[in-house]
Amino acid sequence: MATTDSAADAVLPEDGAAGTDGIRFDGVVKRFGDNVVLRELDFSVAAGERVTLIGPSGSGKTTILRLLMTLEKVDDGVIWVDGRSLSHMRRGDRLVPADEKYLRRVRSDIGMVFQQFNLFPNMSVLRNVTEAPVHVLGLSKDEAVERARELLELVGLSDKADAHPGALSGGQQQRVAIARALAMRPKILLQDEVTSALDPELVAGVLDVLRDIANETDITMLCVTHEMGFARDVSNRVLMFDQGQIVEEGTPEKIFSEPENQRTQDFLHAVLDQH
Amino acid sequence: MIWDWHFAGSILPDLLRGLVVTVEATLLGYAVALGLGLVWAILRRSPSRIVGQVVRWVVEFIRSTPLLVQLFFLFFALPATGLTLSALVTGVLGLGLHYSAYTSEVYRAGIADVPVGQWEAATALNLPRRRVWAGVVLPQAVRKVIPTLANYLIAMFKDSPLLLAITVPEMLHSAYAVGAKSLRFLEPMTIVGVLFVIVSVLSSFLLRRLEFRYGNN
Ligand SMILES: Nc1ncnc2c1ncn2[C@@H]1O[C@H](COP(=O)(O)OP(=O)(O)O)[C@@H](O)[C@H]1O
Ligand SMILES: [Mg+2]
Numbered sequence: 001m002a003t004t005d006s007a008a009d010a011v012l013p014e015d016g017a018a019g020t021d022g023i024r025f026d027g028v029v030k031r032f033g034d035n036v037v038l039r040e041l042d043f044s045v046a047a048g049e050r051v052t053l054i055g056p057s058g059s060g061k062t063t064i065l066r067l068l069m070t071l072e073k074v075d076d077g078v079i080w081v082d083g084r085s086l087s088h089m090r091r092g093d094r095l096v097p098a099d100e101k102y103l104r105r106v107r108s109d110i111g112m113v114f115q116q117f118n119l120f121p122n123m124s125v126l127r128n129v130t131e132a133p134v135h136v137l138g139l140s141k142d143e144a145v146e147r148a149r150e151l152l153e154l155v156g157l158s159d160k161a162d163a164h165p166g167a168l169s170g171g172q173q174q175r176v177a178i179a180r181a182l183a184m185r186p187k188i189l190l191q192d193e194v195t196s197a198l199d200p201e202l203v204a205g206v207l208d209v210l211r212d213i214a215n216e217t218d219i220t221m222l223c224v225t226h227e228m229g230f231a232r233d234v235s236n237r238v239l240m241f242d243q244g245q246i247v248e249e250g251t252p253e254k255i256f257s258e259p260e261n262q263r264t265q266d267f268l269h270a271v272l273d274q275h
Numbered sequence: 276m277i278w279d280w281h282f283a284g285s286i287l288p289d290l291l292r293g294l295v296v297t298v299e300a301t302l303l304g305y306a307v308a309l310g311l312g313l314v315w316a317i318l319r320r321s322p323s324r325i326v327g328q329v330v331r332w333v334v335e336f337i338r339s340t341p342l343l344v345q346l347f348f349l350f351f352a353l354p355a356t357g358l359t360l361s362a363l364v365t366g367v368l369g370l371g372l373h374y375s376a377y378t379s380e381v382y383r384a385g386i387a388d389v390p391v392g393q394w395e396a397a398t399a400l401n402l403p404r405r406r407v408w409a410g411v412v413l414p415q416a417v418r419k420v421i422p423t424l425a426n427y428l429i430a431m432f433k434d435s436p437l438l439l440a441i442t443v444p445e446m447l448h449s450a451y452a453v454g455a456k457s458l459r460f461l462e463p464m465t466i467v468g469v470l471f472v473i474v475s476v477l478s479s480f481l482l483r484r485l486e487f488r489y490g491n492n
Contacts, residue, residue: 069399100322107401118396122414131410132400177396184400 020083021047022220023068023188027077030063030244037063038244040077047082047187050214050221052231052252055241056267061224063244065190068222069112070103081106081188108136111186115193117173119165119180125152126161129180137184144183151179155209171202175209182213189213191223203227210234226271232256240264283462286453290466293449298474300366300445301432307371308431309424312378316386317408319379337376343437345369350441366438366445374431381423385416422486429478433471446470 023045030038037060045051053061066072067079070086079086088095089102098106119128129148133139139147152158155175165173174194181189191210195203207230214221214234225231231238231252238255240248240263248261259265318330337345346369353360360368389412397407417424436447450463 069395071395071398104401104403107398110399112399114392114396114399116392118390118392120393120396120411122411122418131406132402135403135406135410136401180400 024080029076048218050235052235052238053224059241060244109187111181112190117177170198188220293446297445303367304370308374311375315379316382342373362443366443385420421489
């Protein structure tokens with residue numbers, strides 16, 4: 001705790017100084033036991049930017065998204081989202097560990113789509129999408145239903161509103177999960193291998209939906225994916241991770257066509273072989 | 276001692292009245308056990324570690340003391356604190372409290388069975404804690420453990436004669452009273468046994484239908 005506090009002090013911004021929009025990782029350290037997954041990771045993502053995270057399994061990509069979603073806590077360093085720390089809040093002129101109320105505020109700008117969909121199986125598709133707008137944003141039931149129906153149309157599932165998730169294919173479930181996340185109007189959408197659990201023939205439908213969203217909104221996107229075609233289409237920038245560090249970054253053209261780093265080359269070969 | 280049908284018939288109404296009290300006490304006690312057990316199970320997951328630990332020890336304590344001792348304690352100790360409850364209410368609370376320790380473990384298993392991804396999705400959507408419990412976790416957790424919870428209803432029913440000890444006029448109490456008055460115990464006790472069997476068999480049958488409906492999915 002003490003080290004976390006001092007690290008936070010070191011980068012304590014004047015109000016507004018670090019208040020640049022977007023995401024910034026500032027010397028972020030994350031350990032699981034003795035396993036140091038991220039060591040002093042620094043990177044930023046501008047508001048509205050689409051960034052793809054690639055890299056071998058175990059390189060820390062999921063951990064990065066989970067830290068952003070506040071499903072994990074940093075051990076050291078600070079993650080800034082629109083100038084607010086995800087781990088510390090201001091009390092007077094001191095930074096203290098974030099409490100639940102503060103976390104709920106910073107979380108409200110961030111949405112996440114999971115590899116395993118994680119739809120609520122006890123609710124209809126429609127209720128999956130209206131649940132949080134009603135109980136978090138305070139929308140009336142009618143407003144939430146209207147919003148949900150628009151989103152279900154966007155993801156091509158208008159006819160499934162009353163179905164239960166168990167009756168849907170994986171691809172359909174994932175599209176509902178996307179609608180559910182978007183219903184909260186997040187500024188940032190995190191996507192963790194959202195097509196990895198899908199049968200191959202269902203992947204394209206989900207990626208098409210995400211392409212549409214990328215084209216029609218200015219949501220900041222962080223995608224972990226092995227779908228290089230998709231990454232090329234939507235992302236402004238690709239970050240190649242290995243062992244919790246960025247070993248190479250650049251435009252998708254550069255990373256996919258002329259990667260410089262040996263590990264990037266090896267990784268891309270391995271992924272292409274699988275496909 | 277020869278079985279006397281006439282005598283048996285004459286005491287049946289008394290015993291059936293006792294059975295009604297037994298069923299009443301069991302059902303009410305069961306309601307207490309279901310509610311209180313749920314409270315324990317949720318508190319064990321409290322963000323406050325102290326609350327979680329205290330509840331854990333309370334539940335452990337309740338489970339490792341005999342029901343009879345708990346009933347006596349409530350019956351004799353509560354009035355000393357100025358709270359006087361009828362024997363029946365004391366019995367219901369005692370049964371409910373005792374069995375809440377067991378139902379809480381059942382709920383706990385059901386809650387542990389809800390995939391962690393459900394909690395994470397709820398967090399990602401920023402759902403308030405109450406909503407996570409009421410809307411997401413409990414509906415999934417409880418559904419799975421309904422058959423197990425129902426088993427405890429039968430167990431409680433079989434434990435209900437202990438209420439005799441604190442003068443609740445349940446079935447065994449009635450049988451004993453009848454026996455003491457007429458000095459014939461064969462008929463009342465046999466009828467009590469038979470009535471217990473009938474109710475138990477009936478509820479087991481219902482339970483199996485419940486298992487069929489909710490079991491394993
Ligand atoms: N909850 C956890 N407990 C322990 N170790 C974990 C946990 N989550 C991730 N790790 C470890 O962190 C490392 C990075 O994992 P992860 O972020 O999932 O990588 P990636 O998504 O790039 O495959 C791995 O070594 C993994 O074993
Ligand atoms: Mg991963």
